[in-house]
Each structure stands twice: as structure tokens, then as C-alpha cells.
Amino acid sequence: MHTKGSPSCCCSFEDYNLTTEWLLNHTSQRPKVAVICGSGLGLLADGAANKQTFRYQDIPNFPVSTVAGHEGCLVFGTIEDTSCVFMQGHFHLYEGYSLCQVTFPVRIFKLMGVETVLVTNASGAICPDYKVGDIMIIKDHINLPGFAGQHPLFGPNDERFGTRFPCMSDAYSKDLRRLAGQICSELGCSGFLREGVYCMVSGPNFETIAEARMLQVLGCDSVGMSTVPEVTVAKHCGLRVLGLSLITNMVSLDYSREEKVNHDEVLQIMKMRAEVLQRVVTELISRCSINTH
Numbered sequence: 001m002h003t004k005g006s007p008s009c010c011c012s013f014e015d016y017n018l019t020t021e022w023l024l025n026h027t028s029q030r031p032k033v034a035v036i037c038g039s040g041l042g043l044l045a046d047g048a049a050n051k052q053t054f055r056y057q058d059i060p061n062f063p064v065s066t067v068a069g070h071e072g073c074l075v076f077g078t079i080e081d082t083s084c085v086f087m088q089g090h091f092h093l094y095e096g097y098s099l100c101q102v103t104f105p106v107r108i109f110k111l112m113g114v115e116t117v118l119v120t121n122a123s124g125a126i127c128p129d130y131k132v133g134d135i136m137i138i139k140d141h142i143n144l145p146g147f148a149g150q151h152p153l154f155g156p157n158d159e160r161f162g163t164r165f166p167c168m169s170d171a172y173s174k175d176l177r178r179l180a181g182q183i184c185s186e187l188g189c190s191g192f193l194r195e196g197v198y199c200m201v202s203g204p205n206f207e208t209i210a211e212a213r214m215l216q217v218l219g220c221d222s223v224g225m226s227t228v229p230e231v232t233v234a235k236h237c238g239l240r241v242l243g244l245s246l247i248t249n250m251v252s253l254d255y256s257r258e259e260k261v262n263h264d265e266v267l268q269i270m271k272m273r274a275e276v277l278q279r280v281v282t283e284l285i286s287r288c289s290i291n292t293h
């Protein structure tokens with residue numbers, strides 16, 4: 001298992017079961033909500049009580065994080081009465097992982113009994129009205145690698161997880177998007193709240209200007225290098241999904257623009273908004289099973 005770069009699924013049902021059993025035997029938590037923390041957002045777990053942490057390298061079959069800002073820990077805990085699990089760091093295609101490896105934890109969460117997945121990430125704004133520091137509720141996505149056959153559901157379909165041809169027109173729960181909007185406005189974040197379309201590219205380079213212009217024509221509001229595989233697999237296996245993207249930079253659409261984006265800047269902006277995102281996520285977890293179905 002976990003040979004880097006495999007073209008289709010490299011994880012068997014037994015692999016998923018083994019990891020699930022290991023976790024169920026090592027924690028008494030039975031999480032209902034999973035939070036996938038994007039770059040620099042590991043502290044989203046800080047709002048949880050009764051925490052129990054496992055390093056990815058100690059969990060059988062788990063990939064390990066190789067990117068700065070991704071701690072590589074799985075944290076179980078409770079928020080109010082809700083048992084939850086936080087991924088402090090997730091995996092990217094550009095790290096050399098197959099999409100089966102990138103999405104491996106999502107199926108583990110499903111097998112553990114998780115019902116809702118909250119994904120967070122960093123992205124660059126394509127929409128010129130956006131500002132650095134905006135929180136974008138992901139309304140929809142464009143799976144650009146998927147168009148070229150880099151798709152997490154590529155290969156034989158395992159019906160125990162979901163159907164061969166899943167519908168993606170409602171990938172992001174309308175109820176959860178509404179609840180997120182309500183919470184953000186209660187917390188005074190309306191001034192920097194957006195809702196838009198996230199596009200995944202494989203990375204690791206940031207966009208050329210011609211690529212950015214193409215993404216704008218395609219209807220993307222922001223662009224990043226993650227999330228879409230996890231969301232696709234979550235939706236495939238019947239999980240409810242909410243996605244929050246933090247706008248860390250404006251993507252250059254103009255050859256005269258001098259600013260150059262880099263990962264340190266991305267992490268710096270994530271840090272600036274991490275506390276408010278943590279409050280939003282904590283509120284979402286405590287209210288998502290009450291206010292939505």
C-alpha cells in the first residue's frame with residue numbers, strides 16, 4: 001500500500017478496514033464530524049476538549065504530511081456534545097501521492113461513523129472583487145485535474161462506498177452553507193464573507209497569468225491545490241460537506257502587476273485569520289447536527 005504515484009486506487013477495502021479498526025481500538029471517541037485543516041490551520045482543533053492526538057506516521061497505512069503548515073496529526077476531541085476528529089494537515093497530488101492516498105482519511109472517517117466533513121483551505125482570488133483575508137464559503141468547485149483523468153474515483157468502483165456515477169451538483173450542503181453564513185454574520189465576519197466557486201489545480205506552481213485568465217473565463221472565483229478530491233470522495237460515500245476557503249492572495253491577472261505570491265505569505269494570511277476561522281468552525285460543529293439534517 002501507499003506506493004507513490006499509482007494511477008488509480010492503490011488501497012483495498014482491507015486497508016481501509018485495518019486503519020479504521022486500529023483507530024477504533026486506540027480511541028474511545030466515535031466522531032460525527034471531521035475537520036480537514038488546510039495550510040496553517042491546525043489550530044482549528046484548539047476549540048476541542050478531551051483531545052487525543054495521533055501522529056500520521058504512527059497510524060497504519062496513513063500517508064505523512066510533507067508540506068510546511070501541515071503538522072501531520074489526527075486529533076480526536078469533543079465540542080459541546082459532539083465528538084469530532086481534526087486532520088492537522090492533509091495531502092496533495094503535488095506531494096507525489098495518488099488521489100487514492102490523498103483521500104484515504106475520508107473513507108476512514110466514513111467507516112468510523114462520521115456524517116459531516118468540514119474542509120478548509122487556502123486559495124488565491126481570481127475574482128477581482130475579492131480581498132486578501134476574505135473567507136469564501138465554497139458553493140461549488142471545478143475539478144480541473146479530473147478533466148484530465150486525475151480523479152479519485154478513477155478505476156474499479158467499490159459499491160461498499162458508493163455508486164459508480166455519483167451526482168456532484170449538490171456537493172456542498174445548502175443547509176451547512178446557510179448555517180456557516182449565519183454564524184459568520186453573528187461573529188461579525190459579514191464584511192469579509194464571500195460565497196464562490198473554487199477550482200483545484202494540481203500545483204505545485206502558482207498560476208501563470210494566462211492560466212489565471214483562463215480560470216476567470218471558466219467561472220472560478222478562487223484557485224487552490226487541494227480539497228476537491230476529498231470532497232468528491234466524501235460525497236461519493238454519502239457524507240455531508242461544507243468547504244471554507246481563506247483568500248490568501250490575489251492571483252495576478254495582469255502582466256503589469258509586480259507582486260509575487262509565495263507559500264510563506266499564504267501561511268502568514270492563514271495565521272491572521274486562524275482564530276476567527278476557529279470560532280466559526282467550533283460554532284459550526286456545535287450547531288450542525290441541531291440546525292440541519
Ligand SMILES: O=P(O)(O)O[C@@H]1C[C@H](O)[C@@H](CO)O1
Nearest residue numbers: 038039121122225226263266
Ligand atoms: O492545503 P491547502 O490547499 O490549504 O494549501 C494551499 C495550496 C498549497 O498546498 C499551498 C500553497 O501555498 O496552500
Ligand SMILES: Nc1nc2[nH]cnc2c(=O)[nH]1
Nearest residue numbers: 122123124223224225266
Ligand atoms: N493554485 C493556487 N493555490 C493557492 N493556494 C493559495 N494561494 C494560491 C494560488 O494563488 N494559487
